[in-house]
Amino acid sequence: MKRICLxxxxxxxxxxxxxxxxxxxxxxxxxxEFNDTLVDxxxxxxxxxxxxxxxxxxxxxxxxxxxxxxxxxxYQRAIEVLYGANLDADVQVVDAVSSGSTIHSxxxxxxxxxxxxxxxxxxxxxxxxxxxxxRQRIREAGINLKENN
Numbered sequence: 001m002k003r004i005c006l007x008x009x010x011x012x013x014x015x016x017x018x019x020x021x022x023x024x025x026x027x028x029x030x031x032x033e034f035n036d037t038l039v040d041x042x043x044x045x046x047x048x049x050x051x052x053x054x055x056x057x058x059x060x061x062x063x064x065x066x067x068x069x070x071x072x073x074x075y076q077r078a079i080e081v082l083y084g085a086n087l088d089a090d091v092q093v094v095d096a097v098s099s100g101s102t103i104h105s106x107x108x109x110x111x112x113x114x115x116x117x118x119x120x121x122x123x124x125x126x127x128x129x130x131x132x133x134x135r136q137r138i139r140e141a142g143i144n145l146k147e148n149n
Contacts, residue, residue: 020117021045021130028123037081039148043132044081045117048074052125062125070119070127075111078133082143083109113137 024034050069052062
């Protein structure tokens with residue numbers, strides 16, 4: 001009986017993990033295709049990436065800092081989805097040829113209650129995280145998101 005209960009619990013846990021975003025890491029590198037955001041019936045899912053600083057001497061330093069950068073990047077993505085982003089763009093044209101282009105993006109907002117769902121490290125100690133925010137919290141903030149799954 002215990003084995004049956006354990007099998008059922010394992011199957012339920014596996015089904016729960018099947019929803020949401022899939023990994024963006026393949027063979028220790030960033031996969032060629034992935035999505036950064038997903039809105040389903042229960043959550044806003046966001047992905048963040050962080051690069052490892054090659055000047056850090058230990059794997060622990062590189063991984064800790066790249067994870068923190070990935071989490072900050074995921075929060076930025078969430079704010080962009082919830083509140084939008086401000087963009088400033090400049091293009092310099094000389095003799096009818098573009099000689100330079102800059103784009104600055106910024107977003108501002110408050111995100112409360114995001115949950116870290118997964119953390120994956122790349123072969124170079126960079127990091128990819130997936131975070132989610134319950135739709136109920138989004139509705140409580142007065143924001144109406146449409147599903148895009």
